[in-house]
Amino acid sequence: MRGTATWSGTISLGMVAVPVRLYAATEEHTARLHEIHVPDGSRVRHRRFCSAEGREIPYGEVGRGVALPDGRMLPLSEDDLARLPLPTRHTITVAGFIEPTGVVPISYDRPYYVAPAAPEAERPYALLVEVLSRTGLVAMAKIVIRSRERRAVLRPYLGLLLLQTLRWRDENRDPGDLAHLAPAVPLSDRERRLAEVLVQEMTGVDDSVDRDGYAHALEQLVDAVVAGDTPAEPPGPEPVADLMTALPARHPTKQPSKGGRKKK
Structure with missing residues (x-):
């Protein structure tokens, strides 16, 4: 396993405890835009500033605290945080x-x-x-990562276990007013069959060539600006076509299957 472990502890499974380490499973390769001062093009830096003393402070003087109801800030040391009464601090507890x-x-x-x-x-x-792997099930668990307790699932992946943290239910936003935007239109059997034909036609995805299109486009834009060329115009959106006319136009002789076997 390459890289540095981000967490060490045990998987608690009933009476069984399995010592494990976690490693980041993803990394970002996104082209990054920096904040600049437009008039002179210099970088904009964000500094740690103490509002009480009116000065910039070094990282070594930065700690953590919790705001109390009366507005005061309660400092919490690393020793305080180490005494958090959480059983999941060093344990992936499988429920x-x-x-x-x-x-x-x-x-x-x-x-x-x-x-x-x-x-x-x-x-x-x-x-x-x-x-x-044999049962097709996933393990529901809890874990503390970066001072936050999270729900998580454990599943097999490429011969290893993959842990994926989950947001708490109250962190998932309800669609609210967007719910009324869900179309409530009657669909015919022919429309359903045509849609199934389209899905069957597009079944299977070749993702062997997988790259960030935005990063590639940004590189092209930078190259053009540096060379003093006029950047190419971005492609326009594809025209919207109705499913009922688009699919028969692509396959004029293809008829959607109605299911069942033909009588002899």
Whole structure:
């Protein structure tokens, strides 16, 4: 496993404890735009400024605190935070196992690879990977990462365990007023069959060539500006076509299947 572990602890599974480490499973390669002072093009820096003393302070003087109801700030030291009465501070506590469909898709957050942290952990770790692979279930758990307790799921992935943190239910926004925008139009059987034909035609995705189109476009823009050329005009949106006319136009002889077997 490459990289530095971001978390060390155990998976608590009933009476079984498996020592593990977490490693970041993703990294960003996004082209980054910096804030600049427009008149002279210089970088804009954000500094740590103490409002009480009216001066910039070094990172070593920066701590953490909690705002009290009366407006005062209560400082909390690292020793204070180390005494948090949370059983999940160094433990991935498994509550049970469910079908993956039981996890609301909007809840998924950050993924981590989970690796055994000691030789004695390898067998129970491998057994957990195997049983999750065979049953198709995921483990629901809780974990504390970066001073926050999170729900999480454990699932097998490429022979390893993958832990993916989940947002709490009250962090997921209800569509609210957007719900009324869901179309409530009657659909005909022919429309449904045409849509199924389109889906079947587009089944399967080749993602072997996977790159950030924005980063590539930004590189082209920078090259053009540096060379003194006029940047190319961005492509316009594709014209919107109605499904009922677009699909028959692409396949004039293709008829959507009505299902069932033909009578002889």
